[in-house]
Amino acid sequence: MAARGVSWPTIPGQDQTALRPAAVLVLLGVLDDAPARHPSAAVPADLDVLLVARSDELTHHPGQVAFPGGRLDPDDGGPVAAALREAREETGLDPAGVEVLGTLAPLPLPVSRHLVTPVLAWWATPSTVGVVDQRESADVFRAPVADLIDPARRGVVTSRRPPTFRTPAFEVSGRVVWGFTAIVLDTLLDALGWAEGWDRGRTLSRP
Incomplete structure (x- = not known):
């Protein structure tokens, strides 16, 4: 199933030509025994999403919170295979326990x-995950979806490098999620009808 009806906002950049294909894994599941603090009528308190804090040593997006993923390799055969491979390489995830929805x-x-x-x-059958290579990832963690929905944890962040632009942002698990990952989360929460009204004028401090 390919859910291609989602409409993304435009992310400004210096050059939008010759873009290289990549994929990320947006993995939902009942992943740990730490329930969300924010009560939500839309999602259960134990629903989580898997996230990775990127290493500060990386050239692109250092220190940012991201979904597991990366560039497609010639042998991947498509974005699904690439996302699962990258998630396994970055977190130790067992792809056999993952049910791809689309x-x-x-x-x-x-x-x-x-x-x-x-x-x-x-994540039908969760497996043990963690940092595999500290040169790429500083942390692997599970963020409660209901806490992402919490209006008190939401705001916007402005990029520091030109061209500057604003993205949605989330405060979760002691980190600020912004940029590409926050755009995907924000769009999905709206598309699924899970979002609650939040203050789009509230500015969060990015790392």
């Missing part, structure tokens, strides 16, 4: 010259 429309990310396909999946 792909979303690719989103151009000009700053790193990638065209990124989000792969939506359900």
Whole structure:
């Protein structure tokens, strides 16, 4: 199933030509025993999404919170295989426990010259995950979806490098999620009818 009806906002960049294909895994599941603090009528308190804090040593998006993922390799055969491979390499995830629900429309990310396909999946049989390579990831963690919905944890962040632009942002698990990852989360919450009204004039401090 390919859910390609999602409409993404435009991310400004210096060059939107010659974008390289990439994919990320948006993995939902009942992933741990720490329930969300925010009560939501839309989602259960134990629904989580898997996120990775990128290493500060990386050239692109250092220190940012992201979905597991990366560039397509010639042997991947498509974005689904690439997203699962990258998630395994980054977090130790066992792809056998993942049920792929579909792909979303690719989103151009000009700053790193990638065209990124989000792969939506359900973690039917969770496996142990953690940092595999500290040169790439500083942390692997599970964020409660209901806490992402919480209006008190939501706001906007302005990029520091030109061309500057604003993205949605979330405060969760002691981190600020912004940029590409926050755009995908914000769009999905709206598309699924899970979002609650939040203050789009509230500015969060990015790392």
